[in-house]
Amino acid sequence: MIYVYLKQRAYKKAEKFVRSKKNPELYFILGRELLERGLANRAITFLKNSMNTEANFSLGLAYYLKKDYEKAKHYFLSYHPPDELGKGKRDFWLFKTYLQLGNSEKALDYLKKASSYDNFYGAVSRKLLGLRVYKPVQFSSVEPPRLFPELYRIRELGFLSYMRYEAFRHEHLATTGDVLLISRIDPYTSIRLAVKKYGVKSEIYRVVSHPTPYENLVFEAAQKFEVPVPLIYAVMRQESLFDPYAVSSSGAKGLMQLIDSTARWKAKRLGLKIRSVFDPETNITLGTAYLAFLMDYWNGDLIRVIASYNAGHGAVSRWKRYEDDFLFIELIPYNETRNYVKRVLYNYYVYSEKLEKGL
Template sequence: MLKVQKYRVPVAVGAGLLFIALCGSSWFVLRQTGILENLGADSPQSELSLTQKDAQSLVLPLVSLSPQARAEQLMDIASGRQSLDQYRARYLLASDLIGQQQPEAALQWLEGLDAKYPQLASHIALKRAQAYTAMGDTANAEQAWQGILETYPSDPVAAHALYALGESNPEYWQQAIAQFPTHPRTLDIVRQKLQENPKQLNLLLHLAKSAYDTPGSGGIRDRLVNEYASGLQPQDWQTIAFGYWETREYDKAAKAYTKAPPTPENAYRVGRGYHLKGKRQEAKAGYQQLIRTFPDAKETGLGLRRLASLLPSQEAIPYLDQVVAKFPDEAPEALLTKANILEALGSSQSATQARQSVLTQYPNSDAAADYRWQVANQKAQAGNLAEAWQWAQPITTDSPDSAIAPEAAFWVGRWAMQLGRQEEATSAFEHVLAQYPESYYAWRSARFLGWDVGDFTTVRDVNPTLVLPKTRSRLPAGSDTLKELHLLGQNQDSWTLWQAEFENRQEPTVAEQFTDGVMRLGVGDNINGINQVWFLSQRETPEERRQWQALRAEPAYWYTLFPLPFFDSVVNWSGQRQLNPLLVIGLIRQESRFEPEIGSIAGARGLMQVMPGTGQWIADKIQLQEYDLNDPNDNVKLGTWYLDHTHQEYNNHSLFAVASYNAGPGNVAKWIRKYDTTDPDAFIEQIPFAETKGYVEAVFENYWNYLRLYNPEVNQLLRKYSKSQPGISP
């Protein structure tokens, strides 16, 4: 099982971004440290599963290695008999050699390959043209680019050719803009043209639509609004508003949505955008306009509830009554809100009736779960655990999809334990593992079932065996060429192709959104990649929910949500600090979502969000003369030192150490003096800072997910309970 001992790992050789399974990895390097093993396929066939031929491939397991590490094996395969593996080996060798400034050698491996490898024929032609260009062979390069236009005029690789040829003939650039509007080479053309002449409305709109979330896109939108408002059409405002919304400039989005085509969603976003930015009067006006213009729209029910939250109590009640009367999906929340208002106004009997209506009319709603949980906690705090159990238990059966359900199910088990009902407690903990295996409460339940997964006082020293996937999974969306490039680990090329293929950006399918998340992770856009996949949980239609649930059964889904970028640095510095690396990676995921240059409002920087003053204090302690908080290795070096320091401050109690990392040692010291620390689960419930309580649970939830995904023993144990647990084999 998991050995509880000081975690000592040799320094990993090599460097660079690690992302396993879907986006390349340093698997070979980490395997040399002795903590990683191979992953075997152990999941049912699905659209993400490899074909039998791919599963038996000798090339695909080499994708995660560096070009230097895989060169000899690829050459052996490439020199062998003709097969798909041979073609793949030749392509990878050529691509690697171009990247290593050896274009002449690359051309040898590309010779005649396009006829034998049709999946990548257009990209073989592209590699050939790139090789000639790198050699400075102008004549052959131009011939190769022209050949692409003649042979693959509609393929996105033609955008590369149009870009290259357009440097001497501007007509080619105009063709690229017209034919491949979202291709990265086309966007480069547009930007260059704007540098030459910034006042080109059509090109500004092109970037606003096709590159809404790239660096500098906010400035483009601002220019359009400030300089060209009179010339914009409603659909242009839709494009601008969507870009602002996606980049969380909600007040700007709200203003733009007022000029976009009138739809219920756009009208709702006017009010909500202002609401999120604290502009109460504008928000109220926006919601009222929604109600007047689209009185029966689905969005209006939520708009009425939002409007009620901005009004004095007496004025809010009529709007809540409208929700109850017309919008059953929003009615339970409206009834609870009304009950709280009535209670505050002294109408306790009416408040009780409203709450009872939630339980009787909408017993399966999130609102019913929230109310039951509120009462259960009140009973528990009063020492009446039997009644607390009775109030909480129905949540797990009546509202199993509620956000509160995993926590309620766990405490049903804890309260049963305290009442001496061990059989019921065990059943509750097993229910958490079966239904909510990804939750923080699954980790706590596993611990109470006696699993060796670390507890708050031992998790620092857990020494987990980790198993990484040998190969990538297939993509559920995109062309066959895209899927093949992805399997071969060609992250930048597959990302470029995906930009040309991904046209449905404002309303992507579930498969497209997941693919976009995977593609983003491949090029290091980690925060947006993870978010794209996480936001699939917000899909509402039954068919989309079915598709999302099907994805959740795939290992690739979870590997994308819980990737391992920079794990070589984490393993190195965790080993030197004698910290569990999965605890460190869990903290990094919560702090930065693996964005090396991210900064907080308070000034914290980098992967582990180290404050500059704290960084300098640590650097002085360890006599580090030069460092850069935006450098991943430096940041992890300093951050792990500080996490080790917080552990030492609290006698290696990881709950207090992690809480201190977020809230500071002063606050944690106060809480330890004020609250009973003998029951850590109860202590967490009493943390007065909602942010810190959520932070602690999120870090340990991350730790648990990395453990359940990459540790074979825990993985196999959990598979006995949960059908959605992806399988690995030791």
């Protein structure tokens, strides 16, 4: 019932319903919804009655929005997340809060703490500190490949799905040499193998995590539509992990996960005939054309361009606007889009540095 009221924006009915149920989780759901609508005072009332682990962070945001930075600091300091993403988020917002309080020394301490995490918050913090986001890895030695010769033969015969099946069936045999070589013929499999066999903190994962496949197609589309190359790769990585045959639960297809209506719309505007939306050239061309449309629509506002690629520019146009881009990101009403924006921005920072240095 709570979601019915929220969808109807019947907040008074929602508040009455939540108070009648006295369920701490419902208090968080409503409090978060009110906060995302910019109703900080009403949000605080409900968030304070929640037991959700994210409640303190949301309370910190609510008081930050009210410019009550002392209380914002209190709640950010009371937020104890178990994972690195949450810790980076907490430390970054403590940096912003101490900055507003005029304590630049404390602010710098928390900015340095946030910079230690390999995620969106760490990347932004490193950029603010004038540090590199992407650190190149040089292997002293690479293990000889065991799987690649056979996988390569299968791929050359055109059996991509079977190649992937064999790679993951024998992942326990995979070496760093396999992961590196596979990245040349199928980045999707290479990245997934690196994660499953070695983990996201491994050197081999860092080497293969942000590849630049389809270079000729990407650079040609970037030049034609005046879209930054790092943005195309950042979106492509998040959308499909470079799987040209990816299909989402919502029916989005290919490298840049185009839904049929968007593909037809852009193809008609460009005078193109779509033979297959899974074709890399077609998909990259149409996806980049859509990014160009969003860049023009938002006058180059990268954050709203990225949010619109996921949620649609119509939805983003209805969201509350903030002068502080970080507040805008944290208060995106769709959880999926909020996380999407952070991941694509992280990818964008990495690709910007890699492509600038030719790494």
